[in-house]
Amino acid sequence: MQFADFWYIVALSEQLRPNTVLARSLLGEWLAIFRGDDGQPVALRDRCLHRSSRLSAGKVCDGALQCPYHGWVYDRNGNVIAVPAEGNDFKPSQQRQVKRYATKEQDGYIYVRLADTPSVEFEPFSMPYYGEPGWETVRVINRFANNVTNCAENFIDIPHTAFVHPGVFRNSRQQKLEMTVERWNGSVLVEYRNETRNLGWYSHFLNREGAEIKHSDRFYMPNITSVEYQMGRNRHLFITSQSIPETDNSTLVYTDVTYNYGIWNKLARPFVRWTAQHIIRQDVEILGIQGEAIAKYGTQFSNTPADTIHVFVESIRAAISRREDPRLLPNQSVKVTFWV
Ligand code: FES
Ligand SMILES: [Fe+2]
Missing domain, CATH: 2.102.10.10 (Rieske [2Fe-2S] iron-sulphur domain)
Incomplete structure (x- = not known):
C-alpha cells in the first residue's frame, strides 16, 4: 500500500x-x-x-x-x-x-x-450526511504550510483548543476529561467522556438545554478526520476534513461542516461558515509556526498521554510510508485521562 x-x-x-x-x-x-x-x-x-x-x-x-x-x-x-x-x-x-x-x-x-494499479481498490471517503434531508453542509478550503500528519493531528486535538481558540471554542479550566482511544483497521477512534459546556460562546446556541454532549473524533487512513458533536435533538454536527498533500510541507484542506440544527439549519449557515473559518484561520497560523520549526529542527516529539491519538495516527501513516498495510497493525484500545 x-x-x-x-x-x-x-x-x-x-x-x-x-x-x-x-x-x-x-x-x-x-x-x-x-x-x-x-x-x-x-x-x-x-x-x-x-x-x-x-x-x-x-x-x-x-x-x-x-x-x-x-x-x-x-x-x-x-x-x-x-x-x-x-x-x-x-x-x-x-x-x-x-x-x-x-x-x-x-x-x-x-x-x-495517482496509482494506475493500486494494491487495494479503495473508494473515495463518503462525507457523512452530505446532501441528506435535514442536513446542511458548509464547505471551506484552507492551505496549511505543514504536512498532512500534523494537520490531521491538529483537527482531532483537544488540548490545543484552549490556547489557540480561547473563548471561541474553549477556555483553559484545568478540567478533567477522559477518552478511550482505539486503533483499529487503519482508523483511530476516540470517544470522550465528561464533555461539558466548556465550549465557549458557541455552546450557547449549540447546547442551550445543557443536554449531555456526545463527542467523538475519528481518523481514517490516510488523511481524513471527522469530529462529531451531538447535543440532544437537532443539535448534531460533523466537521470532516480531507487533508490533501500538495508537497511535503503544503497541505490543502477541504473541510465540510455538516449539521442538523432543525429549524435553524438555513439561518445558521453564515454563522457556521464564519465560525469555522475563524477557527481554521487560527489553526493555519499555529501550524505554519510549527511547520517552520520542523523545517529547521525536524520532527522529534515528546508525548503525553493526551497525545495517544497522534501516536496512533503517526503509526498508521508511517506504515503506509513503509508500503505496508496499516490495517494489519495490532488493534489497541487505551483509556486516557487529561486536563484542559
Ligand atoms: S504546444 Fe505545448 S509546448 Fe509546444
Ligand atoms: Fe484547532
Missing part, C-alpha cells in the same frame, strides 16, 4: 466549470484538471509533450485542452488530437499521449488517484 493508492480531492465540482482548466499539486505531481467532451473530470500531467509548457496555463474548448505555447490539443484520454504546425499532415499517433490519472466525482468533490 502507498499514499498514491488513495483518492484525493482536487476541486469542488462547482469549481470545475466547462471550458475551465485548474492547476493542482498532489503528492508532488502537477495536474491539469478539466472536463472532457463527455462532462467527466479529466486529470492530465501538467506538462506538454511538445516543449514542456504547462497545460494548465492553456484553454479548454469543446472538452479538449490546448497548450498555450504552440497550440497542441489534448483530448480526455490525454491523446494529442491536433498539432497546428503539422497542418493537414497531422496524424494521430499512439506515441503522443500525456500521462492521465483516474478521476471520480462524488459528494460535490472531484477526486484523483
